Amino acid sequence: MTSEAIYYQLKDIIKVYLPEDVSVDNITQESHLIQELNINSAHLIDVVLDVEDAFNIEIKDNELQALDTVSNAIKLIQEKIPN
Numbered sequence: 438m439t440s441e442a443i444y445y446q447l448k449d450i451i452k453v454y455l456p457e458d459v460s461v462d463n464i465t466q467e468s469h470l471i472q473e474l475n476i477n478s479a480h481l482i483d484v485v486l487d488v489e490d491a492f493n494i495e496i497k498d499n500e501l502q503a504l505d506t507v508s509n510a511i512k513l514i515q516e517k518i519p520n
Contacts, residue, residue: 438518443492443511450487451507454480466508492518 444466452461456475463474470476476484485496485504494517496504504510 438515440511440515443514444507446491447488447507447510447514450484450491451476453487454484464507466506466511468507469505470507470510471505488514494518 448461448464451464451470451474454476455461455464459475468474470481470484471478481504485501488494488510489496492514494514496513496517500513503513
């Protein structure tokens with residue numbers, strides 16, 4: 438799966454959890470999930486659960502800190518998707 442395909446699928450997951458003051462247009466590959474997109478920690482867990490379901494992968498607790506930006510999330514997802 439290409440990083441662009443993952444990005445668009447990830448963007449669809451993230452937009453559900455954006456606060457009202459953040460537009461879906463603000464989601465770029467460089468976006469920081471907490472600092473720029475204002476996703477709170479509870480919703481970040483929801484994002485992780487949705488990502489696991491959408492891509493049929495498992496993200497371990499020690500990998501959560503790698504999900505700070507959209508691009509890092511894409512890299513982690515690519516590493517975990519079976520070839």
